[in-house]
Amino acid sequence: MLAIDWGLSTFRAWRLADDGAVLGQIAAARGIRSVAPGGFAAALSDLLAAWPDAASEPALLCGMVGSRQGWAEAPYTACPAEAADIAANLHPVADRPGTFLVPGLCYRNEGTADVMRGEETQILGLLGALGAGRHTVCLPGTHSKWAELDGLTITGFRTAMTGEMFGLIRTHSTLASLMPDDPGGDAWGEAYRAAFDAGLDRAGAPGGLLNHLFGIRAAALTGDLTRAALAPFLSGLLIGHEIVALAPPAGTVHLVGAPGLVARYARALERRGLLVRCHGEETAAHGLAAIGRAHGLIGRAA
Amino acid sequence: MLAIDWGLSTFRAWRLADDGAVLGQIAAARGIRSVAPGGFAAALSDLLAAWPDAASEPALLCGMVGSRQGWAEAPYTACPAEAADIAANLHPVADRPGTFLVPGLCYRNEGTADVMRGEETQILGLLGALGAGRHTVCLPGTHSKWAELDGLTITGFRTAMTGEMFGLIRTHSTLASLMPDDPGGDAWGEAYRAAFDAGLDRAGAPGGLLNHLFGIRAAALTGDLTRAALAPFLSGLLIGHEIVALAPPAGTVHLVGAPGLVARYARALERRGLLVRCHGEETAAHGLAAIGRAHGLIGRAA
Numbered sequence: 001m002l003a004i005d006w007g008l009s010t011f012r013a014w015r016l017a018d019d020g021a022v023l024g025q026i027a028a029a030r031g032i033r034s035v036a037p038g039g040f041a042a043a044l045s046d047l048l049a050a051w052p053d054a055a056s057e058p059a060l061l062c063g064m065v066g067s068r069q070g071w072a073e074a075p076y077t078a079c080p081a082e083a084a085d086i087a088a089n090l091h092p093v094a095d096r097p098g099t100f101l102v103p104g105l106c107y108r109n110e111g112t113a114d115v116m117r118g119e120e121t122q123i124l125g126l127l128g129a130l131g132a133g134r135h136t137v138c139l140p141g142t143h144s145k146w147a148e149l150d151g152l153t154i155t156g157f158r159t160a161m162t163g164e165m166f167g168l169i170r171t172h173s174t175l176a177s178l179m180p181d182d183p184g185g186d187a188w189g190e191a192y193r194a195a196f197d198a199g200l201d202r203a204g205a206p207g208g209l210l211n212h213l214f215g216i217r218a219a220a221l222t223g224d225l226t227r228a229a230l231a232p233f234l235s236g237l238l239i240g241h242e243i244v245a246l247a248p249p250a251g252t253v254h255l256v257g258a259p260g261l262v263a264r265y266a267r268a269l270e271r272r273g274l275l276v277r278c279h280g281e282e283t284a285a286h287g288l289a290a291i292g293r294a295h296g297l298i299g300r301a302a
Numbered sequence: 303m304l305a306i307d308w309g310l311s312t313f314r315a316w317r318l319a320d321d322g323a324v325l326g327q328i329a330a331a332r333g334i335r336s337v338a339p340g341g342f343a344a345a346l347s348d349l350l351a352a353w354p355d356a357a358s359e360p361a362l363l364c365g366m367v368g369s370r371q372g373w374a375e376a377p378y379t380a381c382p383a384e385a386a387d388i389a390a391n392l393h394p395v396a397d398r399p400g401t402f403l404v405p406g407l408c409y410r411n412e413g414t415a416d417v418m419r420g421e422e423t424q425i426l427g428l429l430g431a432l433g434a435g436r437h438t439v440c441l442p443g444t445h446s447k448w449a450e451l452d453g454l455t456i457t458g459f460r461t462a463m464t465g466e467m468f469g470l471i472r473t474h475s476t477l478a479s480l481m482p483d484d485p486g487g488d489a490w491g492e493a494y495r496a497a498f499d500a501g502l503d504r505a506g507a508p509g510g511l512l513n514h515l516f517g518i519r520a521a522a523l524t525g526d527l528t529r530a531a532l533a534p535f536l537s538g539l540l541i542g543h544e545i546v547a548l549a550p551p552a553g554t555v556h557l558v559g560a561p562g563l564v565a566r567y568a569r570a571l572e573r574r575g576l577l578v579r580c581h582g583e584e585t586a587a588h589g590l591a592a593i594g595r596a597h598g599l600i601g602r603a604a
């Protein structure tokens with residue numbers, strides 16, 4: 001079968017054997033934003049041109065391709081959920097036979113709703129590496145996801161708008177003009193880490209995020225922070241606030257994501273006394289295999 | 303003397319008698335952003351053209367006109383401060399005799415700095431109305447100021463970037479496209495207040511601001527909040543977080559600012575069991591008179 005993670009800005013496809021083994025892989029910077037409505041079947045054929053004999057293989061797609069802006073909207077499945085619940089709610093598309101969209105998850109808790117779309121598949125792909133018992137998984141990003149697992153079940157999750165707020169403040173706020181352009185290669189050097197740590201530590205102080213954000217402006221005006229320190233301090237402050245407020249349980253946090261961002265979160269979590277285990281971003285293929293297996297698209301694992 | 307509050311976007315001038323009584327008033331939408339460097343003396347003459355015989359009167363200017371972007375930079379005075387401390391640090395400008403810039407305040411507390419420029423004058427102008435003892439004053443705005451007073455002294459203050467964050471999120475975030483354009487006249491109707499209150503109440507729940515912000519997106523996607531409710535919910539959420547985190551002491555909060563914003567803060571504070579007293583925006587003239595008196599520009603109050 002074809003296992004595909006199709007997000008807003010990237011496309012990744014894996015060709016899986018019946019036992020889930022990866023036979024080949026394609027990646028492209030062609031997210032769903034680049035596809036016109038009604039054009040998804042043709043765009044998929046085009047993206048898979050390197051595998052001409054795969055045209056009639058069943059395909060499982062996760063990510064924003066299953067949202068209102070995507071191929072079709074796959075309604076959210078209720079959380080708690082495991083692979084079988086997600087497999088039971090796959091959403092077939094009309095214009096490519098044997099092609100299914102993975103639904104996102106909706107978690108209702110204490111009168112509020114949270115949603116994810118794509119991350120549920122990455123989390124399912126991690127399960128084999130974690131084993132039985134309860135686990136905490138964090139997928140940092142534009143919208144960071146914190147999920148609680150119990151055995152094979154995603155029991156609940158919460159999202160923090162951390163990455164998006166960093167981008168907004170970095171680009172559009174009254175702090176933006178005080179910050180130099182991204183120093184690029186120097187981003188994760190010693191000076192960066194020192195300012196990042198100072199921001200992390202500030203997050204634990206009274207006053208709240210809205211007060212601490214103005215504090216960056218005041219520190220720039222008084223010279224307490226150098227211009228180069230402002231962006232890393234802001235990054236540490238926001239990630240620190242995320243972690244303090246979401247208060248993950250003591251023990252190990254499993255981090256899944258891009259290496260640079262995972263390194264920041266690992267540093268922040270370890271500074272608060274938590275243990276960290278980092279995983280690569282390629283867990284989506286495993287998750288799609290698990291869902292495909294539960295749906296009978298492929299056989300049992302080898 | 304001439305008492306002038308010259309901010310980023312507005313200009314207000316009062317002509318004061320020797321006993322501080324207001325003899326006349328001029329307001330214009332010509333903030334310091336509209337003045338080229340080196341052009342402040344000429345711009346001021348132009349703005350005061352209605353008072354031709356005032357050309358040689360001493361003038362006291364507060365607000366961002368005393369910042370790096372203004373006429374000249376008047377270095378911050380250390381807080382705690384009273385009118386005499388500010389009067390002792392007035393900054394004369396070179397190109398208009400008898401003209402002084404009011405310095406802002408810098409408050410250092412527990413290793414961090416906070417700053418204000420303009421609000422110190424509004425607060426000093428309020429002192430006469432408050433009497434002896436300790437008071438809490440809040441000036442809501444782009445950067446909300448919370449000051450603690452003891453008798454005639456501003457003992458400390460904190461700033462929250464609440465208004466700026468509202469504007470950023472309302473305009474540039476992934477929530478922006480979910481919100482309808484500002485409903486204008488309906489802004490403070492019954493439905494608006496209900497959504498605002500829901501946002502206020504959410505601010506007191508666990509999870510933190512970054513989580514609650516994503517919750518607005520989730521509530522929009524699930525239909526838990528209507529499109530029209532998103533902006534007032536966001537407003538209540540941010541103001542609620544500001545108040546919860548800054549935790550003003552029990553008692554009365556004195557609010558100074560534009561009526562619409564003051565009404566929101568009054569509702570939020572009263573919902574948390576605090577008492578509120580609202581004051582008009584015109585306290586700057588009184589504050590400038592107090593500073594002018596301390597500097598000997600005018601005589602004792604009548």
